[in-house]
Amino acid sequence: MTDACAGDKEIKTHAAHPSRNLFCEAKEIREHIMQIIEPLLIGNYRIVQDTELYRFTSDSVLLSRFVKAKAGERVADFCAGSGIVGLHFYAENVGVEHVTLFELQKELAELSRRTVELNGLEDVFTVENMAVQDIPPCYIEAFSLILCNPPYEKGGFENADPKKAICRKELALPLQELVASAARCLKFGGRFVLVHRADRLAELFVALHAAGLEPKKLQLVAGKEGAKPYLALVMAKKGGKSGLDVLPTLSNTAAAGRMGADETGKSAAEAAKEQR
Numbered sequence: 527m528t529d530a531c532a533g534d535k536e537i538k539t540h541a542a543h544p545s546r547n548l549f550c551e552a553k554e555i556r557e558h559i560m561q562i563i564e565p566l567l568i569g570n571y572r573i574v575q576d577t578e579l580y581r582f583t584s585d586s587v588l589l590s591r592f593v594k595a596k597a598g599e600r601v602a603d604f605c606a607g608s609g610i611v612g613l614h615f616y617a618e619n620v621g622v623e624h625v626t627l628f629e630l631q632k633e634l635a636e637l638s639r640r641t642v643e644l645n646g647l648e649d650v651f652t653v654e655n656m657a658v659q660d661i662p663p664c665y666i667e668a669f670s671l672i673l674c675n676p677p678y679e680k681g682g683f684e685n686a687d688p689k690k691a692i693c694r695k696e697l698a699l700p701l702q703e704l705v706a707s708a709a710r711c712l713k714f715g716g717r718f719v720l721v722h723r724a725d726r727l728a729e730l731f732v733a734l735h736a737a738g739l740e741p742k743k744l745q746l747v748a749g750k751e752g753a754k755p756y757l758a759l760v761m762a763k764k765g766g767k768s769g770l771d772v773l774p775t776l777s778n779t780a781a782a783g784r785m786g787a788d789e790t791g792k793s794a795a796e797a798a799k800e801q802r
Contacts, residue, residue, distance in 0.1 A: 591618065593743075602665075628654045629656075701730065
């Protein structure tokens with residue numbers, strides 16, 4: 527990896543492709559940002575969030591626990607938000623060498639940077655403020671593991687706040703472009719791990735195969751025992767052989783609650799009930 531991609535203490539902001547200027551326009555962090563600091567409930571780590579921006583749900587926690595790190599793992603967190611997935615994964619796994627957080631929205635990337643500084647992890651974490659489609663060549667085949675909790679809803683700006691809509695909907699990051707970017711940044715044999723809608727699994731698997739990523743592990747998630755699954759946790763391997771390990775369906779009841787509360791105060795499980 528070149529010096530241009532080496533970790534440092536400053537957040538890096540990259541110019542976006544013209545087609546994404548609507549979403550990548552640089553904006554100053556608000557003077558009176560509504561920040562809160564929450565414990566991670568593992569180790570002594572804490573995370574900085576903003577009550578007016580998109581806050582993490584239990585989806586992120588489930589994702590970070592779906593796989594374990596290998597020794598010397600160099601990890602990327604796509605669509606990092608405030609950094610919850612990368613931080614939670616690092617907190618639960620020994621042997622992680624470095625974590626790079628990629629986040630499109632400047633305000634969320636700034637929260638990630640503040641979380642890194644709050645926990646004294648500047649030497650282990652790098653924050654990149656950019657679209658994953660615009661990741662520079664120095665990150666090509668740089669990671670052995672990529673984690674991602676992407677915007678997986680289809681639709682437009684029904685939400686009055688475009689910043690929250692971008693976090694939920696494929697406005698700036700279509701599924702095919704996400705998967706292709708992950709394939710470019712993974713080493714051969716590297717793992718791409720993401721959470722997505724269960725009812726879009728067929729579409730996801732087609733995109734993974736097209737990018738040379740073979741689905742190897744799958745676990746569906748239901749809001750409660752016996753309910754219809756609404757989420758899917760998927761691990762795909764670059765250059766992997768065919769063969770899918772399907773795990774028993776996971777009930778999200780235990781993971782939901784305060785740790786899974788989003789900016790409306792609803793857990794992922796509660797949100798799923800509203801969809802049924």
